[in-house]
Amino acid sequence: MSKTAVAKKEKLTKRRPINSALGGFWFVFPSILAIVFFVYGMIAWTFNMSLTNKNSVSVRELKYVGLKNYSDLIKDENFTHALTNLLKFTIVFILGALISGFIMSLLLEKGIKGEGFFRSFYLYPMAISFIAMGTVFNWLLNSATGKDAGGVNLLLQKAGLGFLQNTWYASPTGSMYAMAIPAIWQVAGYVLALFLAGFRGIPDEMREAARVDGASEWKIYRYVLFPQLTPTLLTVLIILGHMSMKVFDLIVGINGKGYVTQTVAVYMWQVTFDNYDFAKGTAIALVLLIMVAFLVLPYLRYVNKHEAYR
């Protein structure tokens, strides 16, 4: 190798570190740009729209009206109805999915025979889209009872549990609880998988140490395993929470945009694209965003704090 070639090579190797320091940034730059524009830019645009008087297609002159669209929302009975519906749905959905998923993971946690099969078996509903499932559950949750019964009601009747029949999502008070059933059915397997991963993350030595110390099986779970699952629990809560806040496809799949089961996202669609009330629609979208943010931000902070230790 000639001298000049060596010098050239040294030069190249010397330049490389500078390149990679800045190069990293340039590699992620396009996605930063895309996110700034398509996420944060659009949020800003949405917020801007929600401050205007663009309440129908017949508005000629755009004017800023401050927070009027937001204060109108508070007075809007349909919006409070949608919000109440969402709240009912969220509570039942989160509790239901959490409890059923957790119990299933407890059953699988010991490493029983055929665990892999059960894991995929329970996770499988997650692979079905909400909209397809909505169509199926629209039929299953038929509200007719007695001799006209169909779907789940017919099943209950045939099983001699006729007294359990009810009108499901057609009921004015219980509609959202009925809506939570298919949602729970779908994500319980996912919760199971998350908790199972959580259990597997706990080293066996801890159980053994507890056993050596004479702890009963219940005490091992109560004082050794459960506390270690807190981060998993938090993750599950956040995932379920934001899924629930944004629920739209399931509801529309089952009952269209029907009043009785309207949630915030469904109402937002109706206001924006059926009424063409863009200002109010964007205001609802932002309220929804803030609600989800309240849920997600503490989680992000928690994760950031803990990731830093690792």
Place this chain on the structure above:
Amino acid sequence: MRKNSLRLVAALAAVALIATGCSSSSKSENTDTQFEIFTWWASGGEAAGLQGMIDVYKKENPNTEFINAAVAGGAGVNAKAVLASRLEANNPPDSFQAHAGMELDGYVRTGKLEDLTFLYQEEGWDKVFPADLIKTLTVDGKIYSVPVNIHRANVLWWNPAAAQKAGITAAPKTLDEFFAALDKFKKSGIDGIALAGKGDWAIAHLLDWVLLATLGADKFEGLYKGTTSWTGPEVAEGIKNFQKILSYGNKGAANLDWPDAGKLVTSGKAGFFIMGDWASAQWQSDGLKLGTDYTWAPAPMKDGNVAVYQWLSDSFTLPVGAPHRNGAIAWLKVCGSKDGQDAFNPKKGSISVRTDSDLGLYDDYLKAVAAQWKTDRLVGSTVHGVNGNNALMAAYNSAVGKYFSGGAKDNAGLAKGLQAAYDAGKA
């Protein structure tokens, strides 16, 4: 005198012919190489009918490429959202589909649509379309859309075998007769009326007719002109009738879409069905026969005056700034023409807007309603966009959905909700 008027009609028809003749010479004006329409007719008889019209268009405009931007979804649930965003971005299609009537009101007020009155005069449509219809379409002396079809909303359907079993010999003409017939169905062991609650609109469709039947045509139209009160005694009586009719409904209605509810009727499990005449088209495509599997009558009316035709119509428009304006005008001419309408409607299961359509192409039901279309008093449908804009319709449906899902108890609340819907439409 009579002879004179006949002569006048003949002369006008001749003028119209000449006018269409002229338009064929003005066809050369269509130099656009492309043309895009926007519809939600993406499947079934609707798509087939649209294709019929497109064929007519292609024959007359061989040099224009036809782009059919159809967005699937009944009654335009998805299409309207896409269309709104395109118009918002000032990127309109060359022509788009909309229900004729007040549904277009917002676009008219913002000047998004071109005035098409000149086409009506050139093509003689102002003569061959019924006067009641022209009156409804006209906003401040201008017409902004070309209707291609007419559906009848207030049709009473039933299964002849079930009616015979229940001892119903004649179609009810008044609400009292209607209630008597409902009782007979109930006695024979089936539900009096089939209801479809999914998404609220079919129940709202029923209420729209009940209000029309209770108030009569003039008072009903007054509701949307501000001359009849929504919270007055007439509407209250209408809601009471509505409540009573709902009590004869099938259980589990909340889950049903209108085709499901229709099947209850054709299979003899429920008595009556109030639905637009797209039901007939659906049943025929299911292989059912008019007269044996189902039959119909004009829905009952106040004082038995059943010669009231509650209509709705799909129409096409010309957006301001359409990139291929000449292509669009050629399309609108096809839409209003006898050839175009007779190519579309028999397949779609609706009648032609024109009073001179070739009835030989239509089935027995459509022939009968086409005759009524020429003579009946015409009243617009609320739930299908004639009487009110989108905001009114959405609020109307929500109010009815709230009432129905709440067990049909809060009559005063419904009246208030309807009043609010009317106000929402004015804003």
